[in-house]
Amino acid sequence: MTKALIKSMRLRTLPLSLAGVVCGGALAMGRHGGSDWVWVLVMLTACSLQVLSNLSNELGDHLSGVDGEGREGPNYSMADGGLTVKQMWKAINGTAVFCALSGLAMVWLSGSPWWLLLLGAAAIWAATHYTLGKNPYGNKGLGDLFVFIFFGLVSVLGSYFVVAQTLDFDELLLCPAVGMGLLSVAVLNVNNIRDMESDRGIRKTVPLRIGRRAAQWYQTFLVVGGLVCFYWYPVTVLLWGLPIPLFVWHLYGVWRYKGRQLDFMLPLLVISTFLMVLFFSMWMGVIHGV
Numbered sequence: 001m002t003k004a005l006i007k008s009m010r011l012r013t014l015p016l017s018l019a020g021v022v023c024g025g026a027l028a029m030g031r032h033g034g035s036d037w038v039w040v041l042v043m044l045t046a047c048s049l050q051v052l053s054n055l056s057n058e059l060g061d062h063l064s065g066v067d068g069e070g071r072e073g074p075n076y077s078m079a080d081g082g083l084t085v086k087q088m089w090k091a092i093n094g095t096a097v098f099c100a101l102s103g104l105a106m107v108w109l110s111g112s113p114w115w116l117l118l119l120g121a122a123a124i125w126a127a128t129h130y131t132l133g134k135n136p137y138g139n140k141g142l143g144d145l146f147v148f149i150f151f152g153l154v155s156v157l158g159s160y161f162v163v164a165q166t167l168d169f170d171e172l173l174l175c176p177a178v179g180m181g182l183l184s185v186a187v188l189n190v191n192n193i194r195d196m197e198s199d200r201g202i203r204k205t206v207p208l209r210i211g212r213r214a215a216q217w218y219q220t221f222l223v224v225g226g227l228v229c230f231y232w233y234p235v236t237v238l239l240w241g242l243p244i245p246l247f248v249w250h251l252y253g254v255w256r257y258k259g260r261q262l263d264f265m266l267p268l269l270v271i272s273t274f275l276m277v278l279f280f281s282m283w284m285g286v287i288h289g290v
Contacts, residue, residue, distance in 0.1 A: 021156075
């Protein structure tokens with residue numbers, strides 16, 4: 001059961017959840033200082049929310065029939081018979097409790113206002129209701145909006161606020177937040193392009209609404225727009241030669257491949273995004289004296 005549970009956690013997605021809080025925390029530490037332990041708790045909470053989302057999505061896909069024989073993506077533990085519905089519910093509930101405890105510790109240690117707990121509750125709800133529940137928002141094509149908000153704006157701005165205990169609404173903070181949101185939506189979009197056939201008739205994702213060719217252009221806009229948001233700052237031009245070839249490779253694959261062949265493009269985009277955000281955060285840290 002342990003191996004099956006680890007497989008369902010989809011650890012390859014964790015760099016994406018870390019990217020936003022690494023960026024927000026690095027900018028906060030550089031501009032205002034803060035506690036390293038608070039930053040660690042922010043990252044732990046972000047990772048646990050990502051795991052909660054992965055487990056919930058697998059259960060939702062299993063119950064809705066998306067994880068059937070025609071699935072283009074990789075099979076996970078429930079499809080392989082490694083986990084039962086009851087076992088998955090236990091894993092989801094346990095992870096949700098861990099998320100809540102980690103969030104409580106983060107708020108208490110940082111001295112953040114109590115209303116931040118409401119944002120944490122909203123994040124737990126969003127993580128568990130993409131494909132799970134009576135009325136999952138992912139089945140209505142609203143996943144892009146929620147991912148942009150929680151993986152972009154909330155991830156960067158929220159981690160910045162918790163670490164620094166203040167929020168600077170300027171382009172140095174807002175541009176990375178928007179860029180992180182666009183690239184996170186791109187990860188979801190390439191996943192939905194890959195799964196168009198297996199999703200058809202079960203849910204209405206953006207690619208199914210607009211068609212494959214328009215979804216490929218949408219993916220190009222998301223990736224290029226995300227990069228522009230991160231590289232608008234003059235000194236970051238020095239970083240253009242580092243992760244850019246990986247993004248080019250990703251877009252090449254999105255336009256050339258389809259179905260199961262697109263599966264590698266997903267982790268490629270996750271790693272590319274994490275590396276770019278890491279380089280950006282390190283460079284901004286050098287400038288601001290982290």
